[in-house]
Amino acid sequence: MKGLKIIVLAKQVPDTRNVGKDAMKADGTVNRAVLPAIFNPEDLNALELALRVKDQIPGTIVTILTMGPGRAAEIIREGLYRGADGGILLTDRAFAGSDTLATSYALSQTIKEMGKFDLIIAGRQAIDGDTAQVGPQVAEKLGINQVTYVEEILQIEKSSIKARRRLDNGVETVKAPLPLLLTVNSSAPDCRSRNAKLLMKYKHARTVTERQDAAEDYLYLYDSRPFLNIQEMTVNEIQSTPEQLGLAGSPTKVKRIENVILQAKDAKRLTAADEGINDLMKELIESHVIG
Amino acid sequence: MANLYNDNKDLKFHLTHPMMQKLVMLKERNFTDKADFDYAPIDFEDAMDSYERVLEVVGEISGDIIAPNAESIDAEGPQVVDGRVIYARGTQENLDALIKAGLLGITLPRRFGGLNFPIVPYIMAADIVSRADAGFVNIWGLQDCAETLNEFASEEQKERWLTRVVQGETMAMDLTEPDAGSDLQAVQLKATWSESKGTWLLNGVKRFITNGDGDIALVLARSEEGTRDGRGLSMYVYDKRKGGVSVRRIEHKMGIIGSPTCELVFKDAPGELIGNRKMGLIKYVMALMNGARLGIAAQAVGISEAAYREALQYAKERAQFGKTIIHFPAVYEMLSVMKAKLDGSRTLLYETARFVDLYKTYQHISEERKLTTEERDEMKEYQKLADIFTPLVKGISSEYCNQNAYDAIQIHGGSGFMKDYAVERIYRDARITSIYEGTTQLQVVAAIRGVTTEGYLKQIRVYEKQDLRPDLEKYRRVLISLTWDFEEAAEKVINVGDTEFIDFHARRLVEMAGYIIMSYLLVLDANRDIEYSRSAQNFNKMAKGEVKARAEFIRASSLEDIGHYKY
Numbered sequence: 001m002k003g004l005k006i007i008v009l010a011k012q013v014p015d016t017r018n019v020g021k022d023a024m025k026a027d028g029t030v031n032r033a034v035l036p037a038i039f040n041p042e043d044l045n046a047l048e049l050a051l052r053v054k055d056q057i058p059g060t061i062v063t064i065l066t067m068g069p070g071r072a073a074e075i076i077r078e079g080l081y082r083g084a085d086g087g088i089l090l091t092d093r094a095f096a097g098s099d100t101l102a103t104s105y106a107l108s109q110t111i112k113e114m115g116k117f118d119l120i121i122a123g124r125q126a127i128d129g130d131t132a133q134v135g136p137q138v139a140e141k142l143g144i145n146q147v148t149y150v151e152e153i154l155q156i157e158k159s160s161i162k163a164r165r166r167l168d169n170g171v172e173t174v175k176a177p178l179p180l181l182l183t184v185n186s187s188a189p190d191c192r193s194r195n196a197k198l199l200m201k202y203k204h205a206r207t208v209t210e211r212q213d214a215a216e217d218y219l220y221l222y223d224s225r226p227f228l229n230i231q232e233m234t235v236n237e238i239q240s241t242p243e244q245l246g247l248a249g250s251p252t253k254v255k256r257i258e259n260v261i262l263q264a265k266d267a268k269r270l271t272a273a274d275e276g277i278n279d280l281m282k283e284l285i286e287s288h289v290i291g
Numbered sequence: 292m293a294n295l296y297n298d299n300k301d302l303k304f305h306l307t308h309p310m311m312q313k314l315v316m317l318k319e320r321n322f323t324d325k326a327d328f329d330y331a332p333i334d335f336e337d338a339m340d341s342y343e344r345v346l347e348v349v350g351e352i353s354g355d356i357i358a359p360n361a362e363s364i365d366a367e368g369p370q371v372v373d374g375r376v377i378y379a380r381g382t383q384e385n386l387d388a389l390i391k392a393g394l395l396g397i398t399l400p401r402r403f404g405g406l407n408f409p410i411v412p413y414i415m416a417a418d419i420v421s422r423a424d425a426g427f428v429n430i431w432g433l434q435d436c437a438e439t440l441n442e443f444a445s446e447e448q449k450e451r452w453l454t455r456v457v458q459g460e461t462m463a464m465d466l467t468e469p470d471a472g473s474d475l476q477a478v479q480l481k482a483t484w485s486e487s488k489g490t491w492l493l494n495g496v497k498r499f500i501t502n503g504d505g506d507i508a509l510v511l512a513r514s515e516e517g518t519r520d521g522r523g524l525s526m527y528v529y530d531k532r533k534g535g536v537s538v539r540r541i542e543h544k545m546g547i548i549g550s551p552t553c554e555l556v557f558k559d560a561p562g563e564l565i566g567n568r569k570m571g572l573i574k575y576v577m578a579l580m581n582g583a584r585l586g587i588a589a590q591a592v593g594i595s596e597a598a599y600r601e602a603l604q605y606a607k608e609r610a611q612f613g614k615t616i617i618h619f620p621a622v623y624e625m626l627s628v629m630k631a632k633l634d635g636s637r638t639l640l641y642e643t644a645r646f647v648d649l650y651k652t653y654q655h656i657s658e659e660r661k662l663t664t665e666e667r668d669e670m671k672e673y674q675k676l677a678d679i680f681t682p683l684v685k686g687i688s689s690e691y692c693n694q695n696a697y698d699a700i701q702i703h704g705g706s707g708f709m710k711d712y713a714v715e716r717i718y719r720d721a722r723i724t725s726i727y728e729g730t731t732q733l734q735v736v737a738a739i740r741g742v743t744t745e746g747y748l749k750q751i752r753v754y755e756k757q758d759l760r761p762d763l764e765k766y767r768r769v770l771i772s773l774t775w776d777f778e779e780a781a782e783k784v785i786n787v788g789d790t791e792f793i794d795f796h797a798r799r800l801v802e803m804a805g806y807i808i809m810s811y812l813l814v815l816d817a818n819r820d821i822e823y824s825r826s827a828q829n830f831n832k833m834a835k836g837e838v839k840a841r842a843e844f845i846r847a848s849s850l851e852d853i854g855h856y857k858y
Contacts, residue, residue, distance in 0.1 A: 193352050196345045196393040196406055200330035203344060218333060225329060 001158065003059025004178075006050045007111060009122035009135065010043040010064050010079065012072040016127050017041075024259065037071065039078050042123030044191035046184040049153055050121050051083045051192065057156065061085045063114070067095060067106055073207045076230050080202040081194035087230055088114070089207055094235040097247035100129070104137030105249060109238040111142060119161070120181040124149060132183070139181035146181040147174055151188040207232040295358070295419045296350025299596070301634070302415055304820060305641040306342060311411065314645060315339065317652045318409045320659075328401045342412040348392050349416045353423035357385045361424035364549035365716050374537030376504035376551045378430075385427050386461070395434050396457030399441055403449060404457035410648040411641060414589045418640070421593025422600075425720040426547035428593070430502050432586045436462040436509050439579045440528065442654075443566040452507060452528060460506035464579055465497045465529070465555060472499070473733055475511065475572055476521040482512035482562060491527060493535070493560040501727075503553025504538050506531045509579065510562055511571050524571040527562030535560025546719030581677070583728045584685040585647060588640050591685075591692040591724040594717060595633045598692065598699035601714045602626060605703050622702060627829050629695045634826040635809035636688035638816055643680040650674040676750060679741030686734035687805045689724035696721035732798070739797040742781050747804035748774070754811035759818050766814045766831045770807055773835060776842035777803045783845060792850050799841040806834040 014035035016023070022034050047064070054060040064079040064087035066072050076087030090110050098106065111117065120139070125132035132148075139146035147163050154173065155162040161180055165172045166187045204218050207230045211219065222228050235245065243249060270276035284290045296302055315338045322338075324331035332338035360381030367379040378386070389395065397413045399405025421428045437456040441449060456462065471477035480495030493512055497503070508529040515523035529536065535558055542552040566575060603626055606617035616622045653662060653670035662670065696718040700707035707714050725731045741747040751774055759767060780803060784796045810831050817827035 193388060193392040194344075194348050195391065196348060196397075197330045198393075199344050199348065200332075200341045200406075203340070218337070221333070227329070 001057050001156070003057050003061060004053055004118040004156070005116060006053060006060060006062045006119045006121060007114065007117050008043070008047050008050050008062060008064045008079065008084065009107060009120060009138065010047065010066045010075050011040045011123075011126045012037050012066065012068050012075045013040045013126050013128040014038075037074070039075055040123050040126045040128075042125060042127075042184060042186050044123070045186055045188040046121040046123045046182070047079055047082060047084065048189050048191040049150070049182070049184055050119075052189075053119070053153065053156060054083065063087060065090065065107065065110060065114070067091070067098075067103060067110075070207065070209050070213075073210055073230050073232075077202060077205055078194070080205060081199045082192055083195065083198065086227075089230060089232050090234075090238075091207075091209075091232060092234040092236075094242070094245050097250060098245070099250035099252035100131050100133040100137060101251060102245055102247075102249035104134050104141055105244045106238070106240070107134070108138045108141035109240050110233060111138070113233070113238055118178045118180075120144075120179075122181065122183050124183045124185050135181060135183035142179075142181070144179045144181055145176045146183070147176050148183045150182045150184050153182075202228070204228050205230050293354045294347060294350040295353040295422055296346045298350075298354075299419075300822075301637060302346065302418070303343070304816070304822075305637065306346070306412060306415060307339070308411075308641065308645065309819075310645050310649075311339065311409075314409055314411070314648050314652070317649070317656065318407070320656070324401055324407065331401060331407070342408060345394075345397075345406070345408070346412060346415055346419065349394060349419050352385075352388050352392060352394075353419050356388050357420060357423035357427055360385055361427070361549075361716065362713070364424065364426065368548045369541060369551040371538050371541050371553075374539075376502075376538055376541065376553065378551070379549055382427060382430065382549050385424070386430060386459075389431055390459030393457075395431070395459050396437060396453065397434070398438055399453050399457060403441075403453035405453070410585070410651070411644045414585060414640065414644045417586055417589035418593045418596070418637070421590040422597045423593075424549065425590055425594045425597075425717070425724075426549035428586075428590050429547060429550040430461055430505075432590070433462040433464065433502055433505060435582045435586050436464050436507075436579065438582055439509065439575060440565065442578060442651075443526075443575050444528075448528070448563070448565070455507065461502055463500055463502045463505035463508040464583070465500050465503065465508050465510040466576060466579075467499045468496060469498050473730065475576065476519075476524075478511050478513060478524055478572070480510065480512045480557060481516075482514040482525060482527060483516075488561070490561040491564060493527060493529065493557040493562045495557050496539075497553075497555040497557070499542065499727075500553045500555055501550055503541075503551065503555045504531070508536075509565070509575075510557075511576055512562065514564075514568050514571075521572040522569055524576075525568045526565045526571040526575040528565055529560055529562050533561050544723075546716070546722050580728060581647075581681050584681050584734075585640075585644060587724055587728045588636075588643070588681075588684040588688045591688040591721070592633070592637045592640050594721045594724065595629075595636060595688070595692040595695045598695040598714065598717050598721070599626070599629045599633050601712070601717065602629060602695075602699035602702040605706075605712075605714075609704075616702070625698050625702060627825070628833065629698055631813075631826045631829040631833060632691040632695060634816070634823065635813055635830050636684070636691045638812040639680070639684045639805075639809050640688060642812055643677065643684045646673050646676040646680055650677050675746055679738060679746045682729070682734035682737035683741065683747075683801065683805055683808070685728065686725075686731045686738065686801070687809070690731055692721045692724055735798045735801050736794075738801045738804075739793065742797075742800045742804060743785060743793070747808065748778065748781075751777075751804070751807055751811065754808070754815065757815055757818070759814065762824075763814050763818055763827070766810065766827060769831055769835055770810055770814070773803075773807050773810075773838045776838055777807060780842050780845040787850055789850055791853060795853055795856075796845055796848065799845060803838050803841050806838050810834040 014032050015038045050062045054062055062084045064076050064084050066075045067090040073089050079087055095106055122135040136146055149165045150163045151166040152164045160175055160177045162175045166185045205228045315335055325333055332341055364379040364381040369379055370377045396405040397408045401407045417432050437453055440452050482491050482493055485492050510527045510529050511524055513523050514525040537556050539554040539556050606622050609616050650670055650673035699714045700718050703714055781800055784793055813827040813830050816823040
């Protein structure tokens with residue numbers, strides 16, 4: 001079978017999994033300075049599914065597409081270390097302040113410039129917004145099919161894919177024609193580690209902007225090793241209408257942000273016997289905490 | 292979980308030892324590989340950066356996958372089904388993760404697909420993986436065997452075998468037999484040349500073979516019919532794909548349960564001769580064992596690290612008599628001594644790894660071009676040091692890891708005796724380190740040459756001459772005095788002129804040298820980084836007591852004494 005062209009949508013996010021007390025600023029926005037920037041976890045699951053297709057079908061090309069500030073090039077390097085073939089950083093001030101609608105518009109317009117593709121794989125949602133909207137919106141804007149909440153690709157045929165979806169109350173197996181967009185759950189396999197050789201091969205990979213900004217010792221390498229160039233795209237390289245970009249293209253308005261503090265109110269002591277556990281289970285089921 | 296490289300700054304400290312510059316320049320032949328391999332380093336800084344990044348990957352896999360799997364592997368263990376080994380689920384998962392990360396064949400040349408790393412970062416990877424799961428490290432660490440192939444096999448053989456190792460095929464070294472354990476000269480497994488099949492055929496039984504069902508095995512076999520000693524043995528490589536070897540059973544062990552220890556039956560198993568006939572034991576196995584011994588030393592240091600960390604954490608959390616137990620002298624002294632032993636054995640481990648690295652690298656260079664007289668002298672010097680430091684570090688670090696595991700349980704009190712805490716497994720895993728790849732007693736037999744030929748003394752003099760910060764001078768004064776004790780004791784024992792008297796005191800003498808050397812190394816570490824002052828001080832105090840005690844024992848000992856011990 002011929003290799004597939006796969007685009008993985010990935011996002012650099014603040015690590016909200018281990019937030020300290022200074023994670024939010026006084027005005028209710030995320031304090032990005034104290035949270036390390038990481039590869040959005042479910043996007044790593046998405047990358048793993050793409051790399052498994054590549055393992056299975058030789059000739060498959062996996063390209064990472066990420067939108068973000070210059071430092072988001074790190075996401076592309078992380079992808080290259082794990083086996084991706086290349087990446088594009090979509091970066092421009094014009095994209096600043098994008099909500100999910102403006103983001104999916106910018107991404108889909110970029111994908112149109114990237115040529116023919118078979119599969120787009122994205123994480124279900126990013127941990128900084130938890131909207132789960134960008135993937136489905138990209139599919140809509142490109143006019144292709146989508147399968148959400150995927151945890152495993154079961155079968156790849158010439159013009160279709162069979163995948164298993166993980167839903168609240170079970171699993172569902174679906175078959176959909178290519179080209180196709182998948183969003184991937186965290187129940188999918190964890191992404192493989194960085195590979196030692198790829199890590200050493202790509203560690204000097206930089207975007208043009210990074211090369212200009214940094215006092216880089218290995219500048220002379222970029223001519224003889226073209227794979228070290230990370231492609232950067234700006235608003236000028238895609239077809240777009242300014243009203244649909246960035247803040248202007250973002251109808252989402254944040255009305256109010258509040259801190260929710262979860263507090264234990266009263267404690268309950270159980271007898272350490274089957275009886276005590278039974279009572280607790282009954283109570284939890286009755287109050288719909290479980291079940 | 293934590294990244295087991297990043298959360299332990301001792302590793303970076305040893306990785307960035309000043310001697311690395313010279314070592315890396317030699318290992319990389321002035322960075323000539325960069326023209327042919329896109330992952331080869333550009334210069335020294337680039338190489339060091341690569342080692343560190345790759346060790347971060349090792350640390351991540353160890354923290355996220357290997358350490359969390361350790362408990363279930365210990366409970367589940369491997370099985371034998373139809374003569375084949377099935378690893379515990381977690382073992383296979385660990386191995387797959389390391390293979391995908393390209394962490395097999397770390398030290399092998401790039402032309403075979405290896406990473407061409409020096410031994411120092413490889414040993415560091417073993418140190419990290421051992422802390423996560425000492426039982427698992429054996430399976431992954433058997434890539435050491437490939438180093439022996441790289442040293443002695445023909446170019447054509449290397450091409451065939453080494454490329455498979457870097458793809459993730461596991462290895463085994465099939466040496467011991469029911470009647471040939473420590474005494475490998477007694478190996479009986481027969482190798483006969485079959486004219487009709489055009490291959491050597493191996494027949495017999497091997498026992499206590501770690502990862503005995505590995506894909507590629509190095510086999511020590513008797514090729515010279517009618518011989519009885521080591522000179523009749525040759526080394527073969529066996530390919531599991533060819534068949535002929537079955538696993539009769541796996542041992543039920545006290546520790547390192549995830550590592551399958553196999554009894555193997557060879558029935559006309561085809562073997563390929565490595566190097567020259569009759570050199571199997573005297574040359575190739577010796578090289579193999581030296582590499583393996585350094586690996587066990589790394590395993591022991593990793594176990595010490597795990598034991599120390601478990602004990603420290605418990606002591607900080609456990610409250611009795613109104614305060615956490617770390618505030619009681621009996622406990623904090625124990626912890627500080629554990630740390631001093633850990634730091635002492637680790638600094639000795641990396642010093643030894645550098646010696647081995649330098650000598651092996653010169654040896655490989657000598658196959659490409661003629662060494663200058665200066666280089667050849669240096670190679671011989673490092674080889675001598677590697678030969679006497681390897682048994683020293685294997686012996687001492689394995690004894691220390693047992694002591695640290697023992698103390699870690701002691702600090703846990705009754706809880707440590709329960710299966711609920713990791714120290715219990717660490718304690719069982721530690722126990723083998725002072726037994727396999729040569730017991731501590733056999734390490735002493737190899738190391739005593741360092742005493743009788745004054746090899747240790749010579750190196751002690753090198754350390755003695757180093758520049759030190761004024762605050763560290765006091766330790767040097769102590770060590771100069773201890774060196775007198777050591778010299779006097781060695782002289783006395785040797786002058787008696789009786790080999791049994793030397794054997795009787797050998798362990799004492801080797802340990803005296805060990806204490807002085809580790810104490811010097813820790814003082815030099817403290818000179819490079821003030822963080823090590825505490826261990827330098829604590830170890831120095833311990834060394835003084837231990838060396839003086841042995842000196843007194845020897846001073847008061849005469850040949851007649853032995854009679855009171857004999858049976």
